[in-house]
Amino acid sequence: MKEWLLSFFFPPKCPYCLKWIDYRKTECDECLAAFKGYAYEKHTPTDELCVAPFLYKDRIREAIIRYKFNGHKNYCKSFGKMIAYTIRDTYGIDNFDMITCVPLYYARKRSRGYDQAELLAQRAALLLAKPYEPLLDKVKNNLEQHNLNSEERKDNVIGVYSALDREKVNNKRILIIDDVITTGATISECCKSLREAGAKKVICASIAIAGQSEIIITKNGQRFC
Numbered sequence: 001m002k003e004w005l006l007s008f009f010f011p012p013k014c015p016y017c018l019k020w021i022d023y024r025k026t027e028c029d030e031c032l033a034a035f036k037g038y039a040y041e042k043h044t045p046t047d048e049l050c051v052a053p054f055l056y057k058d059r060i061r062e063a064i065i066r067y068k069f070n071g072h073k074n075y076c077k078s079f080g081k082m083i084a085y086t087i088r089d090t091y092g093i094d095n096f097d098m099i100t101c102v103p104l105y106y107a108r109k110r111s112r113g114y115d116q117a118e119l120l121a122q123r124a125a126l127l128l129a130k131p132y133e134p135l136l137d138k139v140k141n142n143l144e145q146h147n148l149n150s151e152e153r154k155d156n157v158i159g160v161y162s163a164l165d166r167e168k169v170n171n172k173r174i175l176i177i178d179d180v181i182t183t184g185a186t187i188s189e190c191c192k193s194l195r196e197a198g199a200k201k202v203i204c205a206s207i208a209i210a211g212q213s214e215i216i217i218t219k220n221g222q223r224f225c
């Protein structure tokens, strides 16, 4: 069915404030104006840098929960766009060769019907005109990180990820995307697997950073690295 016709029966809403929006838009103008240009950063336990357009709280947290657990797959369009802006305004687009994502275990992807980090990475790659490559496999179905404390999270991700094809990773500068960075243990373990497979450099991005973010990057193009 045509998108405009579908939108007649199921008009889209802004992911952040839930106002009705035009079917060609991915969020309302007010939310876009409020968020565009801000970014937050956090270092992983192994000191890779992560950037994100949002902090994980209030309506952003609620939007991400709807995206991950309540089937709002289409939010990837707005989230992917915000991540792409953040990548462009912080790292710059010449500082990495390809984009990948933190993978879901295959059974979880099957039950959810989509991989939320993969959709974000694909969307950001499209907008930044960079190749998207699935580079990692989740080889163990570990416990969900959000049920564990920070010490348990570190142990829970050890040996969980493995590079799919070392040839594709070798000597590459890789940007890896996840949905939310909390302690950074998961993405840190992914970075380790990519480095072990020969990656020259790994940098990270997500929709949101939970907890303390180290620096607020100012609006109006203040580059920080």
Ligand SMILES: [Zn+2]
Binding pocket: 014, 015, 016, 017, 018, 019, 027, 028, 029, 030, 031, 032
């Ligand atoms: Zn809105």
